[in-house]
Amino acid sequence: MARRVTRTRKWAVTIVAWVIGILIFFPILWTILTSFKTEGEAVAMPPSLLFFDWTLENYREVQQRSNYFMHFLNSVTISLGSTAIGLVIAIPAAWAMAFQPTKRTKDLLMWMLSTKMMPAVGVLVPIYLIFRDTGLLDSRLGLTIILTLIDLPIIIWMLYTYFKEIPGEILEAARMDGATLVAEIVHVLTPMAIPGIASTLLLNVILAWNEAFWTLNLTAAQAAPLTAFIASYSSPEGLFYAKLSAASTMAIAPILILGWFSQKQLVRGLTFGAVK
Amino acid sequence: MGSITLRQVNKKFGEVAVIPSIDLEVEEGEFVVFVGPSGCGKSTLLRLIAGLEDVTSGAVLIDGKDATRLPPAKRKLSMVFQSYALYPHMSVRANIAFPLKMAGMPKAEIDAKVADAAETLNLTDYLDRKPRQLSGGQRQRVAIGRAIVRQPSAFLFDEPLSNLDASLRVQMRLEIAELHQQLGATMIYVTHDQVEAMTMADKIVVLNKGRVEQVGSPLELYRAPANLFVAGFIGSPRMNFIRGQAAAAYGAATIGVRPEHIQISTEGGIWQGTVGVTEHLGSDTFLHIHTEDLGTLTVRAGGYVDFGPGDTISLTPDPGRIHRFDSDGRAIR
Numbered sequence: 001m002a003r004r005v006t007r008t009r010k011w012a013v014t015i016v017a018w019v020i021g022i023l024i025f026f027p028i029l030w031t032i033l034t035s036f037k038t039e040g041e042a043v044a045m046p047p048s049l050l051f052f053d054w055t056l057e058n059y060r061e062v063q064q065r066s067n068y069f070m071h072f073l074n075s076v077t078i079s080l081g082s083t084a085i086g087l088v089i090a091i092p093a094a095w096a097m098a099f100q101p102t103k104r105t106k107d108l109l110m111w112m113l114s115t116k117m118m119p120a121v122g123v124l125v126p127i128y129l130i131f132r133d134t135g136l137l138d139s140r141l142g143l144t145i146i147l148t149l150i151d152l153p154i155i156i157w158m159l160y161t162y163f164k165e166i167p168g169e170i171l172e173a174a175r176m177d178g179a180t181l182v183a184e185i186v187h188v189l190t191p192m193a194i195p196g197i198a199s200t201l202l203l204n205v206i207l208a209w210n211e212a213f214w215t216l217n218l219t220a221a222q223a224a225p226l227t228a229f230i231a232s233y234s235s236p237e238g239l240f241y242a243k244l245s246a247a248s249t250m251a252i253a254p255i256l257i258l259g260w261f262s263q264k265q266l267v268r269g270l271t272f273g274a275v276k
Numbered sequence: 277m278g279s280i281t282l283r284q285v286n287k288k289f290g291e292v293a294v295i296p297s298i299d300l301e302v303e304e305g306e307f308v309v310f311v312g313p314s315g316c317g318k319s320t321l322l323r324l325i326a327g328l329e330d331v332t333s334g335a336v337l338i339d340g341k342d343a344t345r346l347p348p349a350k351r352k353l354s355m356v357f358q359s360y361a362l363y364p365h366m367s368v369r370a371n372i373a374f375p376l377k378m379a380g381m382p383k384a385e386i387d388a389k390v391a392d393a394a395e396t397l398n399l400t401d402y403l404d405r406k407p408r409q410l411s412g413g414q415r416q417r418v419a420i421g422r423a424i425v426r427q428p429s430a431f432l433f434d435e436p437l438s439n440l441d442a443s444l445r446v447q448m449r450l451e452i453a454e455l456h457q458q459l460g461a462t463m464i465y466v467t468h469d470q471v472e473a474m475t476m477a478d479k480i481v482v483l484n485k486g487r488v489e490q491v492g493s494p495l496e497l498y499r500a501p502a503n504l505f506v507a508g509f510i511g512s513p514r515m516n517f518i519r520g521q522a523a524a525a526y527g528a529a530t531i532g533v534r535p536e537h538i539q540i541s542t543e544g545g546i547w548q549g550t551v552g553v554t555e556h557l558g559s560d561t562f563l564h565i566h567t568e569d570l571g572t573l574t575v576r577a578g579g580y581v582d583f584g585p586g587d588t589i590s591l592t593p594d595p596g597r598i599h600r601f602d603s604d605g606r607a608i609r
Contacts, residue, residue: 167359167361169357169359169361170361170362172348172357173355173357173361173362173363173422174374175327175328175347175349176326176328176353177349177354177378177422177426178349178379180349187374191365192363192364192365194365
């Protein structure tokens, strides 16, 4: 028997969903609102939600004090670069694991995932030293490499679950039709996996864009992305909430917009395989 | 072009020998059907010929040349899969053209060949559609189109009709048989359906547990099955097997009589029984007759029979069509 959905129940669920949604979104909303306040209003108790003197002063000052565009470019380079290199490595890797599995494939996948379970700080010193000795500190190349490496397990796992959904017979048909391994991946597998690859790409761009541990620890000025730009406003001489909020808003705006336009793709990617 | 030879082909998955050792000749232009119950290794055997699985030992020869280590792409064989395995993101045209594109053929030539194949298979009006916009039968035709365009040495069919409904299956069966006549190409066809095997094959290979039980023309297998397995597998309804005293009377451990080779009468037959379930097919009636000593026997009678459940009935097997088997299940000739 189907579960009865009463009107009250429907209302209750809707309200709960809205409350949770607002709770999750509230910090972002609060940051954006604070960015339009003066420093005084930003720390005022009780805080005012909407009725304050709206000002663009913080944005002006942030623009003057730092080079937003340089940080933005660094973020774009690092997140797109690490995602692109990651996909080039992950597509063949996921292909191999999904379609030519061996007895150890499952173990290998678990092992890769296990690297994500280790706290990043555990390997900070060795990686820092390697970066120092190879001259990769504070370089876009260095950050691209490290972000590729830390996100690779996630990319491979996502693509692997996508590829698992593709019937092996179709790839076998391509082989019978005379396709070489490369032709099989380029003409058959990749086009069929486009939705999966697209959501993997989007998710990884977002992860890389927001990554703060490595970007803060391995950069100083030259390669610093937007995460470092935000951090530079939580200064030792006191907190400037309004300016910090303005910097944060500017840093998350591009990825928020990207996320908004691609939400359908993202949701599909994150829930893929959950319901069959 | 198109002979295939298997020499002591053996396939193991881990420790399990799916195919212990098979020798087989497929002549040029022959329509060979591999038939057997599920899990008998028939699909594995086809995949070994295709190169989609590697043989553990032994050799696969195509047109007399050793192809054992060749990848599938180099074997010049075409395969039609049970699931059709069409490329969902490509149009029907691109699907059929794919093997030619992979062969690096010039575009004009590809277009001409695709048009030809589409014409043969009545697909001309559907060339710009995607596979998901086609019915099951049309999809199967696209799969066949993709197989025929590049004129392979041989065609491999892996249970191509089992996803279709009954009437379409009969129609496609005919179309594949016609295609074989038209192209004269070697075809190897895997099925678990003995009716498909009987109606289409020049030569049937009956497989059981990875072993070849018998190779022969459909009528050879029907008339002279080599053992109990083949006798029971080929023919529908199944052959009746009788053991014990009644079999000993014919000098055999087991005797087999096909349902169509038993005469029924009200009295005077060799065996007596009571009519149980009767199945009316219109043209035929299958009577299930319970006997005291022989178990239940199936008899195929005409469309009009005067017997009903509970009636006592006399049975007379056609003496020239009684199959005798020894205690190991082998036919006694």
